[in-house]
Amino acid sequence: MRISEQAKHENRIRILEKAVDIFTAKGFDATTTRDIALAAGLAAGTLFNYFPSKETLAMTMVTEALGQGREDFQRRRTGDEDLAEELFLFVASGLRRLRPLRPFLGPVLERSLSPFPRKSVCQEGEAARQEHLHAVQDIIAGHGFAEAPDYVAMTMYWSLYLGILAFWTNDISPNQEETQSLIDYATRMFVQIISGVVPGKGEAHAE
Amino acid sequence: MRSEKILEQELLKALPKDRNSDPAGLHLANLVTSVSNKMVPVNSFSRIWILGSLQARVTFGYLAYWLRSRFSDAEEKQRLKSEAHLAAALQLFGTMGYLRGAVMKVGQMLANLPEVVPEEFAEVLSALHFEAPPMHYSLVREVFLDEFGREPEEMFASFEQQAFAAASLGQVHRARLQSGEEVAVKIQYPGIARTIKNDLRALRLLLQPLCLTRDWEDTIAKLVDIERMLLLETDYIKEADHCRQARTVFVDADQVVVPKVYDGYSSKRVLTCEYLLGCHINEYLQRAPEQAERDHFTTLLTVATYRLYYRLHWLPADPHPGNFIFMPDGRLGLIDFGCTLVMNDEEWCDSNAAIQAALDRDMPALNQAIASACRFNHPDEMAPDHLEVIRQGFCWFMEPWQHEGLFNFGDKAFFLRGIENVIEAARKRYTRSVPMTIWSNRFTFGGRAFCYKLQGRCEFRNIFLGESAWQHQKL
Numbered sequence: 105m106r107i108s109e110q111a112k113h114e115n116r117i118r119i120l121e122k123a124v125d126i127f128t129a130k131g132f133d134a135t136t137t138r139d140i141a142l143a144a145g146l147a148a149g150t151l152f153n154y155f156p157s158k159e160t161l162a163m164t165m166v167t168e169a170l171g172q173g174r175e176d177f178q179r180r181r182t183g184d185e186d187l188a189e190e191l192f193l194f195v196a197s198g199l200r201r202l203r204p205l206r207p208f209l210g211p212v213l214e215r216s217l218s219p220f221p222r223k224s225v226c227q228e229g230e231a232a233r234q235e236h237l238h239a240v241q242d243i244i245a246g247h248g249f250a251e252a253p254d255y256v257a258m259t260m261y262w263s264l265y266l267g268i269l270a271f272w273t274n275d276i277s278p279n280q281e282e283t284q285s286l287i288d289y290a291t292r293m294f295v296q297i298i299s300g301v302v303p304g305k306g307e308a309h310a311e
Numbered sequence: 312m313r314s315e316k317i318l319e320q321e322l323l324k325a326l327p328k329d330r331n332s333d334p335a336g337l338h339l340a341n342l343v344t345s346v347s348n349k350m351v352p353v354n355s356f357s358r359i360w361i362l363g364s365l366q367a368r369v370t371f372g373y374l375a376y377w378l379r380s381r382f383s384d385a386e387e388k389q390r391l392k393s394e395a396h397l398a399a400a401l402q403l404f405g406t407m408g409y410l411r412g413a414v415m416k417v418g419q420m421l422a423n424l425p426e427v428v429p430e431e432f433a434e435v436l437s438a439l440h441f442e443a444p445p446m447h448y449s450l451v452r453e454v455f456l457d458e459f460g461r462e463p464e465e466m467f468a469s470f471e472q473q474a475f476a477a478a479s480l481g482q483v484h485r486a487r488l489q490s491g492e493e494v495a496v497k498i499q500y501p502g503i504a505r506t507i508k509n510d511l512r513a514l515r516l517l518l519q520p521l522c523l524t525r526d527w528e529d530t531i532a533k534l535v536d537i538e539r540m541l542l543l544e545t546d547y548i549k550e551a552d553h554c555r556q557a558r559t560v561f562v563d564a565d566q567v568v569v570p571k572v573y574d575g576y577s578s579k580r581v582l583t584c585e586y587l588l589g590c591h592i593n594e595y596l597q598r599a600p601e602q603a604e605r606d607h608f609t610t611l612l613t614v615a616t617y618r619l620y621y622r623l624h625w626l627p628a629d630p631h632p633g634n635f636i637f638m639p640d641g642r643l644g645l646i647d648f649g650c651t652l653v654m655n656d657e658e659w660c661d662s663n664a665a666i667q668a669a670l671d672r673d674m675p676a677l678n679q680a681i682a683s684a685c686r687f688n689h690p691d692e693m694a695p696d697h698l699e700v701i702r703q704g705f706c707w708f709m710e711p712w713q714h715e716g717l718f719n720f721g722d723k724a725f726f727l728r729g730i731e732n733v734i735e736a737a738r739k740r741y742t743r744s745v746p747m748t749i750w751s752n753r754f755t756f757g758g759r760a761f762c763y764k765l766q767g768r769c770e771f772r773n774i775f776l777g778e779s780a781w782q783h784q785k786l
Binding site for chain 1: 444446447448449450452453454456457458462472500501502505579580
């Protein structure tokens with residue numbers, strides 16, 4: 105039976121919603137695609153028409169959340185931010201959208217975003233990485249850099265970002281406030297590295 | 312390198328020197344240089360501090376000088392071992408974030424003993440506060456989203472993106488409520504509690520090799536209490552509660568203002584209070600106020616602190632001058648209740664027993680109160696000199712209470728006697744005491760340093776009689 109685009113769209117949304125609930129309740133590893141299909145009222149095999157694997161499904165949630173985070177960032181930025189602050193805002197806006205997924209995100213990000221060589225690269229993960237780095241390059245370009253940072257700088261950025269994500273998924277402090285402190289420090293450090301500036305006088309509080 | 316050479320010479324000039332063992336200061340300079348040249352990992356709290364700068368090296372040197380003086384009478388072998396500990400301790404000190412500034416100030420002051428002048432002492436005390444790194448506006452916004460689910464500009468009619476003051480745990484922004492009130496919004500740097508805990512762990516390690524003495528347990532108990540109070544300060548809900556309680560004990564005629572807390576705009580990490588128009592002491596003194604005006608503010612400050620003491624059993628233990636606002640209409644604003652020691656019944660009774668004994672000139676009772684405060688069961692357990700030095704200090708504290716008429720807190724000789732007593736006690740290592748004395752000393756010296764700077768006078772005894780009468784009325 106052919107189903108309408110509208111029904112397809114609704115199924116997809118329902119799968120994603122139910123998957124969040126089940127991943128949160130059971131954890132990513134213990135959840136099967138069958139669990140999700142059943143919860144969404146679909147036959148087990150039907151789910152694969154929408155998402156080829158559990159990893160892709162989870163990573164789709166991540167990509168969508170990060171996309172919303174980018175929109176939030178665009179809306180929230182005032183244009184007065186310096187580079188470190190703007191990067192902070194960008195990273196923090198993304199994490200805020202990822203927050204509902206946080207309880208089960210550790211293994212998802214580990215599999216989909218791992219920088220180590222793998223047999224099969226998660227396409228969703230790779231797309232998320234590319235989109236994120238493009239956005240970062242756009243931000244950097246907006247702050248007077250004549251050229252885009254080279255692969256070394258961007259690899260360092262990505263390592264920092266993965267580190268932040270890993271810390272954040274483990275962060276038990278209220279509202280993951282320790283992650284905020286880490287982002288603050290990490291973004292300042294990255295800007296210092298690519299600017300080649302060692303702060304002489306440091307930074308100071310307003311008098 | 313030439314510049315390095317100059318740096319070394321300046322360092323040599325600036326460092327304290329030990330007349331006997333290191334008259335040229337060379338040994339100390341070498342130690343400081345060797346430690347400074349080693350890299351220490353910085354955390355987000357220490358990113359504004361550079362270990363290798365001359366200024367850092369000098370203050371570092373003062374700390375080293377003081378630490379070394381703690382075991383200067385040790386034997387040569389022990390001394391060498393201690394020097395190694397010292398180098399390690401100093402390196403550890405470099406990794407501290409939040410408390411380092413304060414520890415450095417104390418080190419600097421202790422190294423200058425006994426030549427500290429009152430002005431310096433007052434200056435060090437007022438600078439003895441902790442500072443979190445500055446936050447940019449985007450970080451402030453994230454804190455707001457976490458605390459209230461809304462951005463500052465959604466909550467307030469206007470919100471200044473640039474902080475106007477640094478607070479001990481974060482920073483303060485001016486804003487206006489939708490209803491028009493001007494407010495001061497204090498925002499805490501995220502994750503500060505962890506840094507405080509890490510720093511205290513480092514401080515314990517730092518002091519350990521130097522304090523394998525009779526009073527190590529006492530030092531540990533004090534550090535535990537410091538940690539407890541600092542962590543208490545991270546809870547702005549508690550502070551808001553203190554503010555509200557403090558407001559209930561003052562009436563308009565007192566001319567002491569505790570700002571109103573706006574609950575809907577306050578949380579564990581954000582505290583929104585009424586903005587008090589006015590200035591801090593330095594700006595106030597620049598206007599060269601008349602003596603009568605200085606006396607007026609000294610009176611208000613005394614009334615304010617003893618009102619809190621007698622009615623609420625509090626010690627406002629943060630002497631930071633930024634916590635007092637000189638308002639243009641002659642009122643005094645009290646703006647920070649984060650570091651407030653709320654005495655328990657036992658502490659309250661002990662504190663009053665000592666005061667009463669001194670007022671009654673009841674020497675046996677006074678000696679017993681002092682012994683208890685120094686963690687001895689009986690005065691006989693204390694060395695006579697120990698008892699004498701601590702008693703002298705307490706009698707100095709009590710002088711204004713026994714003085715009829717105007718008491719001049721600007722009297723240099725008076726202030727100096729208090730400092731000399733502290734110096735003597737520190738030099739003789741008569742530091743064993745119940746943890747509360749950290750806060751009562753901070754309260755006393757903070758208040759007196761402030762009034763000394765203000766060159767103010769007040770009818771202290773009358774104020775004390777008036778404020779303490781309240782508890783008798785209650786009974």
